[in-house]
Amino acid sequence: MTKPKVPLQVETIMQQSAHPGRSGALLIAVLIVLCPTAAAVEPLPEPPSAPGAGPLPEICPVPTGANPLRAMETARGFSVSSCSSTACHGGPKAGNHDVQSFAATLWVDGDPHARAYEVLHDPRSQRMARLLGIGPAHQARQCLACHSVQAESRAPLPKGVLADGVGCAACHGDATQWESRHFLPEWKMLSPAERASLGYRELGSPRERADTCVRCHVGASDREVDHDLIAAGHPRLFFELATFQRLWPRHWSPRDRAEAAADFTERSWAVGQAAALQAVAELLDTRAQRAVRAVEKPMAAAAKPWPEFAEFDCYSCHRSLGPNADVQDHRARPRPPGAPTWQPWYVAAALLLENQVGTESSAARELAAEFAEVRRLLDAGWADADEERLRRIRFEARGMAAAADRLATELSARPVVVLDGTPASFDRMVAARPDEWHRWDGAVQALLALEASRAGGPARHDGRPPPRVRSALEALRDSLRFPPGVDAPLGFDAERFQRARADIP
Secondary structure (H helix, E strand, C coil): CCCCCCCCCHHHHHHHCCCHHHHHHHHHHHHHCCCCCCCCCCCCCCCCCCCCCCECCCCCCCCCCCCHHHHHHHHHCCCHHHCCCCCCCCCCCCCCCCHHHHHHHHHHHHCHHHHCCHHHHCHHHHHHHHHHCCCCCCCEHHHHHHHCCHHHCCCCCCHHHHCCCCCHHHHHCCCCCCCCCCCCHHHHHCCHHHHHHCCCCCCCCHHHHHHHHHHHHCCECCECCCHHHHHHCCCCCCCCHHHHHHHCCCCCCCCCCHHHCCCHHHHHHHHHHHHHHHHHHHHHHHHHHHHHHHHHCCCCCCCCCCCCHHHECHHHCCCCCCCCCCHHHHHHCCCCCCCCCECHHHHHHHHHHHHHCCCCCHHHHHHHHHHHHHHHHHHHCCCCCCHHHHHHHHHHHHHHHHHHHHHHHHHHHCCCCCCCCCHHHHHHHHHHCHHHHHCHHHHHHHHHHHHHHHHCCHHHCCCCCCHHHHHHHHHHHHCCCCCCCCCCCCCCCHHHHHHHHHCCC
16 A cells, blocks of 8 residues: 655645644744655555544524524624624734734734634545544534634534634634623723633733643643544644744734733743643543543443553654664664653653753642653553553543643742753753653754743744854754654754754853
């Protein structure tokens, strides 16, 4: 069977991956300048159409006896069109008045979330849906959960609203109860709790933004990118808030917002990592809970297999084999091929948080210890699925989630968040766990932490530090590039990376 060729050049990614489910691939492509061209997995066999696969109807049905105008008004709370009129947020771009008058214009013109639904009609997306047997991608609940605002609504939404992609309601909440009020003077007098009671979601702080983003960019119980989806062609998810905020165009004024703080980038990195780790822990708990139910009721039709391979290092298994293949890669990784390591991206994030925000934080120490314990537990018997072990995993996952939540709250409350970022602090971290930093995922996370510690506040929102620092960071990126035509970090040299890292001013 011929492997499909999936073009993943940066330009193609920016067109095809313009939505939450693929923005992780774009993150790495833009930062590390990756240009792989070949798919890493064998295609799944074409399945027959699955009965009852869960596609949503194209048009929102109006229940018998319901008022069609009321149904239209309900959908209005999720529609971008209600926000993007020229009298509201859809005015022409200009430099002499408040950004909020043309916020929707900026979003439509430059934010890939605006095209999240449209990419579901692409041949690649449609093929993925066929392989999974879930019906057309643009109708499947699994896809619409993160490619539209459908998940924000209890009722199916009209296709005209779905076509908005990840529109205003996905981040700001259902506007049904506050759309007609939020421009009135009385709106400014309402407390955040009162606004939230109307369905409005505040996004003024890194914590609020991160909690909103991780639902799709990391995953949740109702929004998963599992191994089946990845095998069908969906990129693996990555998330790091500070980098995402630098990559995507801002459609709001930084005045009186989080961007106005001098520690904006550092706070975004620290709080964003903690929030992402909480989401990772909660998702692990959900998956382990499903596995427990499968053990209790092995004939349950809805049971998913354990372990969920999306939790593990892709490159532990998807790598070249043979006596002369990847000699350096084998030397750098103590575990043999086919013995996957749990969550290298997020374990590295937990260790970096402990290292960067200060060891005086008990929550940071506990979080790093919890993630390391789950890593040991899953590395030792990653395929075991006995009930006692699964319940222990659930216990540890809940502990991780609680510690991450405490750390995110603690960091959000700090007057100033300052990352260490010194070569000495990284040297101590690498010396304490050298194997961890032989992995490509850990190295990329270290790069992002270094960038956050040096990017500074709003004057450097575009992520361009001084020339000397920028040059050193570029050299660090060079050590992380994928080889041409390869969709894996073959030949990654950990020693070269550490040398380049030590040279950053």
